[in-house]
Structures are given as C-alpha cells and as structure tokens.
Amino acid sequence: MIDEFIGQGGTLPNLRGWIEKQGGNVIGAVGLTGKPYFAKLDPAKEQLHELRQKHVPNFEKWRREHFGRAFDCLTQSEARYLARSPDVDTVRNRIAAAMREGGGRSHACSPGEQRKHIKAVTARLATQFPDGKPR
Incomplete structure (x- = not known):
C-alpha cells in the first residue's frame, strides 16, 4: 500500500482493514511524506x-x-x-x-x-x- 501523505496515520490501517476483510493480504505499506512521529502506526x-x-x-x-x-x-x-x-x-x-x-x-x-x-x-x-x- 502507498499513501502520499501520512497525517494522523489512519488511511493505511483503514485500507488494510478493508483489504483484509475482502480476503486480501497486505505485505507492506509506504508513506511518501509526513512527519516522522505520524509514521508510527x-x-x-x-x-x-x-x-x-x-x-x-x-x-x-x-x-x-x-x-x-x-x-x-x-x-x-x-x-x-x-x-x-x-x-x-x-x-x-x-x-x-x-x-x-x-x-x-x-x-x-x-x-x-x-x-x-x-x-x-x-x-x-x-x-x-x-x-x-x-x-
């Protein structure tokens, strides 16, 4: 998964939950920009x-x-x-x-x-x- 900006950091976990609910498997995530303290999910x-x-x-x-x-x-x-x-x-x-x-x-x-x-x-x-x- 890729997120262009990590603010509060909720987009990636929400997307991960949706993907897994559909039977998918997430193997990684990347944030292109954002504050380092927001990157800790x-x-x-x-x-x-x-x-x-x-x-x-x-x-x-x-x-x-x-x-x-x-x-x-x-x-x-x-x-x-x-x-x-x-x-x-x-x-x-x-x-x-x-x-x-x-x-x-x-x-x-x-x-x-x-x-x-x-x-x-x-x-x-x-x-x-x-x-x-x-x-």
Whole structure:
C-alpha cells in the first residue's frame, strides 16, 4: 500500500482493514511524506493502557460498534489524540460534527445512518472492484 501523505496515520490501517476483510493480504505499506512521529502506526502498549484507563471501556465498545475497530487498531497519533481529549463526550461530539460537515465523509448523525452509509459505500466498492482488484 502507498499513501502520499501520512497525517494522523489512519488511511493505511483503514485500507488494510478493508483489504483484509475482502480476503486480501497486505505485505507492506509506504508513506511518501509526513512527519516522522505520524509514521508510527502501532500504538505503544503503555499508550493503549493510558487510553483505556482514561476513557472507560464503553467508549472502546462504542468505537468498535461504529467503526469496526477497537483501540488496538488506532495509530499512535490517533491514540495520543484520544488520550489527550478531555472526555468521551468531547470526542463523540467532534466525530459527529466532522461527519455532518462532510468533506467526502458521511453526513450521517446517528449510528443507524452511519451503518446505512457504510453499506452504500461497501456496495459501491464491490461494484467497482468485483474481484477485489481495480479494473
């Protein structure tokens, strides 16, 4: 996989998850530009522990239900951001605001609308890539 720029570092893990869900196997990833501290994709165990202590288990469960991933699938930069966030409600409100603003993302506000959007995107990708490969 290749990403032209690594910001928070979420694009490569998200793409990896999608590829593996389709039965593919990722053997490597490269970022062309970005800050060195953003390039560390796996969060440290201490960082995960801190995150789980600060944000009670129901937030990790909520994240898994809405994004299909637990905290251990965060990048180091994402985990650092969440650990520095004041509370769970602040994080959820920021996510909801970003989704409403769009920018290529879902405008869904509720979990049901989010699931509907994900199903639509998945169906579109399946149509574009019926064998899991670009035409």
